[in-house]
Amino acid sequence: MAARSSARRARALPRRTPAVLPPLENGDMLTLTEFLRRYEDMPGVKKAQLIEGVVHMPSPVRVTHSRPDGVLQLWLGTYASEHDLELLPNATLLLDTENAFQPDAILCSPPRKGGRVWLNTKNYLCGSPELVVEIASSTASIDLRDKLRVYRRLEVAEYIVWRTEDAEIDWFVLEEGQYIKMKPDRHGKLRSRIFPGLVLDLAAALACDKAKVLSALKK
Incomplete structure (x- = not known):
């Protein structure tokens, strides 16, 4: 009899509903673990980043x-x-306990x-890749401030930022712990110091002339 009463009480207990995680929002200050928990709980969100412990949610992607x-x-x-080599577009990169970036290319x-x-x-990417690429709007972008400092601190060897509003491409190379902006040669080309033969024709790239970009790469 006592066993049946215990069973009835057990059946009468309300079921626990799973805790609902709050969504990621711009400006949230989170640990890396909590950021990843919430990000994984939002399959509709394709890009979110944790930069120096602060959540950044991007605007919709424009043609520019x-x-x-x-x-x-x-x-x-x-x-x-x-x-x-491995090319990893838009992969989440875990850099340290406060930074999880999602660069345009690695x-x-x-x-x-x-x-x-x-x-x-x-299956998250960790560590410091040789080359990271970001597409930004202008020099005011966080890509040229906080993210640049993190990449430099963690010794990412080369860092490219394409500034769409300014029609400029910055290619930084790490020298003695500092990023130095490379200058194009007399033919208007930039050359990687870590990947031999990786050449970018600046004028062709800014004009989005893919044929000329590939032509410079293969010479």
Whole structure:
């Protein structure tokens, strides 16, 4: 009898409903663990970043972003395919306990070739890749402030920022702990110091002339 009464009481207990995680919002101050929990709980959100412990949610993607992105992905993808490298567009990159970026492109060597990146147990990319690319609006962008400082601190060897409003491309190379902006040669081209043969024709890139961009790469 007592057993039946206990069973009835157990059935009468209300079921616990799963806790609902609050959504990510611009300006939230979160730990990396909490940021990833909320991000994973929002499958409809395709891009969110934690920068120095603060959540940043991007605006909708405009054509002024998509066109440069197409040029850069083709340029880097062509080079990567010919040099046994990994091109990772829009991958979440865990840099440290306060920073999880989602750059437009990452070009890196696989670990078997001495690369300094790896996948954690949840298949997030960790470490410091050789080259990171961001498409920004202008010099006022966070890509040239907080994110640049983090990339520099964590020794990302080269960092490219395409400023769409300014029609400029900045290519930084790490020298003695500081980012130095590279200058184009007399032909208007920039050349990677870490990836031999990775050449960017600035005028062709800014004009989104993919054929000329690839032509400069293959010379």
